[in-house]
Amino acid sequence: MSEMPYRTLGRTGEQVSILGLGGAHIGFQEDEKESIKIIRTAIDNGVNFMDNSWDYNDGVSEIRMGMALRDGYRSKVFLMTKIDGQVKETAAKQIDESLQRLQTDTIDLLQFHEVIRMSDPDRIFAPGGGMEAVLEAQEAGKVRYIGFTGHKSPDMHLKMLQTALDKGFAFDTVQMPLNIMDAHYDSFEKRVLPVLLENDIGVLGMKPMCAGLIFKSGVVTAAECLRYAMSLPTSVVITGCDSVQVLQQALQVATSFSPMRAEERSALLARTAEAGETGEYEPYKTSTAFDATSRNPHWLG
Numbered sequence: 001m002s003e004m005p006y007r008t009l010g011r012t013g014e015q016v017s018i019l020g021l022g023g024a025h026i027g028f029q030e031d032e033k034e035s036i037k038i039i040r041t042a043i044d045n046g047v048n049f050m051d052n053s054w055d056y057n058d059g060v061s062e063i064r065m066g067m068a069l070r071d072g073y074r075s076k077v078f079l080m081t082k083i084d085g086q087v088k089e090t091a092a093k094q095i096d097e098s099l100q101r102l103q104t105d106t107i108d109l110l111q112f113h114e115v116i117r118m119s120d121p122d123r124i125f126a127p128g129g130g131m132e133a134v135l136e137a138q139e140a141g142k143v144r145y146i147g148f149t150g151h152k153s154p155d156m157h158l159k160m161l162q163t164a165l166d167k168g169f170a171f172d173t174v175q176m177p178l179n180i181m182d183a184h185y186d187s188f189e190k191r192v193l194p195v196l197l198e199n200d201i202g203v204l205g206m207k208p209m210c211a212g213l214i215f216k217s218g219v220v221t222a223a224e225c226l227r228y229a230m231s232l233p234t235s236v237v238i239t240g241c242d243s244v245q246v247l248q249q250a251l252q253v254a255t256s257f258s259p260m261r262a263e264e265r266s267a268l269l270a271r272t273a274e275a276g277e278t279g280e281y282e283p284y285k286t287s288t289a290f291d292a293t294s295r296n297p298h299w300l301g
Helices: 031-044 055-070 088-102 120-125 131-138 154-166 193-198 210-217 222-231 245-254 260-277
Strands: 006-009 014-017 019-022 078-083 108-112 143-149 173-177 202-206 236-239
Touching: 014 019, 019 078, 019 245, 031 055, 031 245, 055 088, 078 088, 088 108, 088 131, 108 131, 108 173, 120 131, 120 154, 131 143, 131 222, 143 202, 154 173, 193 202, 210 260, 222 245, 222 260
Parallel strands: 019 236, 078 108, 108 143, 143 173, 173 202, 202 236
Antiparallel strands: 006 014
16 A cells, blocks of 8 residues: 555645544444544554544544544544534533543644534624634643534535634634535535635545445445545545445545546546436435534534
8 A cells, every 4th residue: 555645734734644534433333442443543554634523423433532542643643623512611611521532632623513504603703602712722722723614505614714704713724525416516616615725724525425325326436436525625535434444445545546637527527417416415415414413402502
């Protein structure tokens, strides 16, 4: 296997692996030892970007990642997690719980999770909002960089970016779905990605395979999905790996990566155009199926 490629994470200057390990799938395993094996195998093969969230698997994902990052592994990774809290008290509590679970004094990147309502940016940036807690955590050395995530609509991402700008704040990173189906429907790639590049904000691509639903279309392979996302100007492409076998497949694509040529990209876009035009394979955009904070509004505070 060749070496892992690395890219610069926007204006932070941090070097992150082209492949990031998704946190939601860490915790699906019955045996926590298997989770630890997946994480450490990824790190041993050059993956240094770790994704997680305060709410994944009722905290199990963070707990298992914290265990895996013992024995010198913490110093080898760029550790990211997310919080749901949009008011100061709730956000501060979730930050401290994440630090405890992850067994670390500092989270490299903390992101506001699931910006999926047009009201979310105003709540986060309001007096007494979640941003106050995150900035205080940053000042205290608990957090290094700040970003946000969402999967619903480019409109919400653009509002979050504009709200920050209006408040004199600049995000370090933004996470969003970037995949071959997104290119055809309510596209983050077309509408948000150019704004991030213009402002030197780190681009975190997620759902490269539409949470696995893309394969129901029968028109694209896993390797093509990963390579398409990696061929975009992403800093890192985060994918969930619920087994060592799935991880090894992702590692193979990453370590042998070469950018898609224009004709390859055009052919893939043409092949997936009909399947992607309605958002059928991106239900995180078109339904509430992926909206964890809508089912658990108390997480927001």
